[in-house]
Amino acid sequence: MTSRRRRVFLFVAAAVSVCLLLLWYLGNADRFQADRIICAIEKYRHQYGKIPDPADDALMRSLGFEGDLGWYPDYEILSPIHYKIRLIVGFDCPYATFDSERGTWEDEC
Numbered sequence: 001m002t003s004r005r006r007r008v009f010l011f012v013a014a015a016v017s018v019c020l021l022l023l024w025y026l027g028n029a030d031r032f033q034a035d036r037i038i039c040a041i042e043k044y045r046h047q048y049g050k051i052p053d054p055a056d057d058a059l060m061r062s063l064g065f066e067g068d069l070g071w072y073p074d075y076e077i078l079s080p081i082h083y084k085i086r087l088i089v090g091f092d093c094p095y096a097t098f099d100s101e102r103g104t105w106e107d108e109c
Contacts (some may be wrong), residue, residue: 011068020096030089031087031096031105032086034085034098036075037064037065037085038098039064040062040064040084041085044063045081050081051080051081051083063085072087073088074084074087078101082100084098084100085098085100086095086098093107093109094107094109095108
């Protein structure tokens with residue numbers, strides 16, 4: 001392989017790698033934001049001994065939630081110490097769901 005061909009090959013390989021990395025990041029951006037929100041909820045829970053009240057708009061926005069008619073990501077309180085965060089995109093299942101009791105993400109309908 002000549003030096004010119006090698007440079008062209010490396011340039012194309014780098015460009016494809018950057019594009020794939022960008023597509024991967026954009027596909028997981030909601031999950032990254034949800035992970036930051038979960039960390040903020042856990043910090044709040046450790047500081048105040050309870051999980052945040054979804055009726056407190058200012059608090060929810062400060063934790064990273066978005067929305068006017070409900071919160072995104074979806075936030076469901078199951079008990080005073082147990083909650084779920086659900087990423088609902090579109091109408092079809094499965095939805096990525098974080099369960100605070102298990103501490104894991106799972107697909108759920």
